[in-house]
Each structure stands twice: as C-alpha cells, then as structure tokens.
Amino acid sequence: MKMKAEQLIKKYAGENSISDIGICSAEDFEGIRAELEKSADILKGFVEKDIQKRISPRMSMEGAKSIIAAAVSYNRDCCFEIDDEIRGYISMGAAGEDYHLYMMRLLNGLAEILRQKYGAECRCFTDTGPLCDRAVALRAGIGYIGKNGCVIAKNGGAAVFLGYIITDMELEKSSKSKDTCGSCKNCLKSCPTGAISDKGFKTEKCISFLTQIKRPLTDREILSIGLNLYGCDKCQRACMKNMPAENEVEDIDAAMPKIKDIIEMSNREFKETYGKTAIGWRGAAVIKRNALCALLRYRGEKAMEIACGALKSENKLVRQTAAQVIGLMGGGKNGLDALINAEKNEKDTDIILVYRDIIERLKGAGS
C-alpha cells in the first residue's frame, strides 16, 4: 500500500532521533505581531529584524502551503568528575557540535525525500530562520509554552532544538497540544536570577540572554552570571517533561573549559576550538567577558591573577570586564597595582574612566 506523505514524515522522524514532528498551515502568524514588536529592541541582533518576514512564511517561499516543524532532544548526562581547576560551564545544548548544523542535516534529509518523491519545493530553517520557531512549533502541535518560557515538546520536553521546513505541499495539519505545566514549579525554583516567576518571564534577567549580548555588563549583571560561559539551562534541565538523556558528555573540557585557557586564547585558537560549536558565532570577546565573570565564583589569588592578566587583552570589552571583576573581588594589593598600571598604559578614554572609577573605589575601601 502506498504510504501517505504525512506517514512518511513521521517515519523519517522516528528513524532519525527527531523526538517530535508536526505540520501546520503556512498562513501568516498575524497573532504574534504585537508580541514581536514589543520584544524587538531586547532581541535586536538575535532575530530577523523585519517583523513582516517573521510573520509571513510566504515571504520566505512563494507558494508555501504547509510548514513541517521538528524538535530534537539534546538532554545529556555529564559523566566526568569535577577537578580543582578553575572552570566555567557551557550549557548542555551548546557544548559540542553546533546544533544548527545537526538540525539542518536532519531537515535537509527529510526535504530531499519530499523533493524526490513528490517533487516538493522545500526550504529548511533552524533558529536563525526568519519565522518565530516557537510560534511555528505551537501551531504545528509540537508542544506548548511552559512556565520557563520554552516550548515544552510532547516527547522531548524543554531541552529541545527546534527547526522547520516550509513547503509547497498541501499536507494534513496536526492538532495543537492541550498539555500544560499543571502545578509543577520546578523551573521557577531552579532559576538563579528570578527571571521566571509567577508573573512571567523577564528576558533581561535571564543569564542565557546576558551571556549572549555583546555590550559590557553592569556590575549587577556580572555578579548574576555565575559560572556560565555561554547559555544557562537550569530551567530546562529541571523540567520534568524532558526525554531521558540518551547521550553522555564525557569530555570535561568540552562542557567545562578552563577559564584561563579561554581568556588566553588567540582569536585563531578560539576559532579552531569553537568555530564549529554554537558558541563560535558569539565570538571570542563575549565568551572571554563571561569567563571573567565566572572568576567571581572562585575568587582567591589564582582568580585574581587571571583577571589581572586579562587587563593586557587587545579587546576593550575584555579589559573593561577584567577591571570590573577585579573591583568586585575587592582588588587587594595585586589587583589595585595591576589596575594603576593598566590605567597608565590605556589609550581608550572610556576605559580610562572605568579604571579610574574602580581605582578610586578600591582606594576608598582601603585596598
């Protein structure tokens, strides 16, 4: 008996570690326009800036009739022993191969089958695509929005990558999820900054967001970053709906790199080490800035030495953050001397002002 296209799509998902798959119409997502306009400033640089393109699938593919949405679980266990090195933490979804590449391989595989079998036109996207992944996933019945602000996929839970294929095929649509979080509050309890609360989700308080923006962080933000070098997945890891972990992370340096190594890396070394991972696209300076923030969880002589060394960085974001971190660690004789020295050699007037302010504060506090 000839298999229907929808059955074939489900079969492909089952055979290729796609935890959830659903189909929806390619009509405009007009209902999310107001929400997208409201968050446009905060999410600038992260998403397509033309709101019409984020709403209209047909601006990405003329003649689009359906969208196939997919979720892939990235839940993994860590099975290494923590040593006494000064290390930061890369979120579970970002350590290792860039998920955009992985997801695109899976979507392209399905698109190729649809092209060959049905002559379909298909365009594949993940994360960086023009449409709002969450809106697509919801309409296609992949899941619902949980209290942590993530799509909670029926099978994959909160720890999933999302992607979609826009196609000109007329396909049977999936029904929307009726699931809810119920009385569970695991993610609210796990969030270290209070970004999730009963009142909703506050992007500007979220560590994952802070580790990805490019500007210098305020002292308050620096203190909230914790050990997170890129992303924070505490609220996703805490979700009771996650699919059980199938893989384990064995390499401690991949999930928890040494902070000193990160800070001392040249741009070329950074590219070689992280170029094919999700953190590669954020660039070395942002990850080094976050690594400096993580030193605050260690403090002590070793941490101060690393921060003082970073004052010699060629990058001004790194130098400024190093100075802030030294200030937040209380300076001490070594920190203060390093700052006074750095101030004498600094050429950037903005950074000179930052140094002077911190030096004054430390002197006032008797460093």
Ligand code: SF4
């Ligand atoms: S990613 Fe981290 S900081 Fe952001 S909401 Fe989740 S637990 Fe809170």
Ligand code: SF4
């Ligand atoms: S942890 Fe609980 S409340 Fe939070 S998203 Fe998952 S199910 Fe919902």
